[in-house]
Amino acid sequence: MTGSNRHYVLAAGGTGGHLLPAFALATELERRGHHVALITDARGEQIPGRPDFLTTHVLPAGRFGKNPLKWFTGARAVLQGRKMALRLYESFAPSAVVGFGGYPSLPALLASSSAGIPSVLHEQNAVLGRVNRLLAGRVQAIATAYPEIERLKDKHRAKVALVGNPVRAPVLGLREEEFPPLGEEGLLRVLVTGGSQGARILSEVVPDGLAMLPPAVRQRLQVTQQCRAEDLDAVRERYRTHDIPAELGTYFEDMATRLGDAHLFIGRAGASTIAELTAVGRPAILIPLPIATDDHQAANTREMTRAGGARMIRQERFGAKELAKQIMALADNPEGLVKAAHAAWNCGRPDAVGDLADLVEGFGGADMMDVIRVGANNARGASQGVRAGQNAARERGK
Incomplete structure (x- = not known):
């Protein structure tokens, strides 16, 4: 006061x-x-x-x-x-x-x-x-x-x-919590979002990209993905074909909790998204929206990627093979993910x-x-x- x-x-x-x-x-x-x-x-x-x-x-x-x-x-x-x-x-x-x-x-x-x-x-x-x-x-x-x-x-x-x-209070409240435990045999929880209505390219690329990960990594995956309503059935079938457990939805009310549980985020690079990732300290694969004014989403990734907390993929290069490559560069072992999480956390304000x-x-x-x-x-x-x-x-x- x-x-x-x-x-x-x-x-x-x-x-x-x-x-x-x-x-x-x-x-x-x-x-x-x-x-x-x-x-x-x-x-x-x-x-x-x-x-x-x-x-x-x-x-x-x-x-x-x-x-x-x-x-x-x-x-x-x-x-x-x-x-x-x-x-x-x-x-x-x-x-x-x-x-x-x-x-x-x-x-x-x-x-x-x-x-x-x-x-x-x-x-x-x-x-x-x-x-x-x-x-x-x-x-x-x-x-x-x-x-x-x-x-x-x-x-x-x-x-x-x-x-x-x-940053929203429910997300900010997660800042002092430890990064979720991730042992060699533990689940690797991946959170995928593309904005309030999802993003079609994420629905098309992410399931196939995750399927290209080494078997030792792929068999530990547990995915939560936000999709457009018209894409849900097709994405569900992709994950079923790849034998990857996935929970899909057009909207998740408990998104803060899901972010807190996640080991890796894949999605766009809007200002609010970056702020929440760095507040909680979550590693990310970021795909800037190419039509964003003045390419500002790509600029938003600069601090986090330089620190080692994220990898950025331009949409024109965003394919299954490139996604798998960047995930492994960030998460080739549990220590790598923890280090990236700490780097993201240090960027938080x-x-x-x-x-x-x-x-x-x-x-x-x-x-x-x-x-x-x-x-x-x-x-x-x-x-x-x-x-x-x-x-x-x-x-x-x-």
Whole structure:
């Protein structure tokens, strides 16, 4: 508890990748005694997991694709959203506005900039997103999830504070548990996911890749795989043909427990996935989504693969033989998997949500109504806010 209740506005795009970190920060700020509001779009309003206390404001955001004919419509929506955000700020009087990327954060941050309200960006990926690139020059701090961020201009690096990506409490609770025992005769549990709806290429490649492992390894396999509903029967038949025990489903409610039990993960390289793997300390074979904007999933794998906690396979090279090869490079013996698990664990940033909250609290240190609205004060607040967040992060690490 900080001793003074303040108001904060969080703005996030309409996908779980942007909104789940916002939900985590909202929960932490509310726990510290602050009042929090959310700005998003119609899609974001439907994302599950929003805390009950979090008041949501749906604003038009506009989207800017490759078709110039649609830019006018997008710009008009952004201006309308900015006007609505300004009205919200007049009544809610936030001490700071925090943007998590995605188009809905654009009008919210443009409004905070014009109103002289300190602003913070949080970037979940290892490549600064399009909207965050547009806003980087207007904000007072940029919180990052990785030590190396592509598409970030040198002149903005002084604003950066490394905090990480917030992780779900059930997953974070597994961080201090030991890596599951894995003897020469024990089961080798493999968890395979491809996002909320699964991924067809994983369904096509993984069963055949696991079948190509040496018999001593293959006969110990126990697989849990998330698949698309239309792929379930075909994948089940593949595993039956290969005589590999596998539990398949389109969704697993107890995914945190399954991650805790797993010895090896195979799947995509989204920011939330990497954050959870490194929080728990699980070795991984990562296949970045090739259509991800700016190839950011491949960039997300950099820290974990360099540390030895994961192997990355580009989708164009992702075949059964290559998968088996990379699994054996990571898991040729129990000691190899344990070493890789430790390397992944060392990349984790379990204090991400607390460090992000510390950074945000560095702005608006005065009472709620004494919001910084003068340009000169904003510059001073930026340096104080970044330093406060960085100092708090160091203290939490002691």
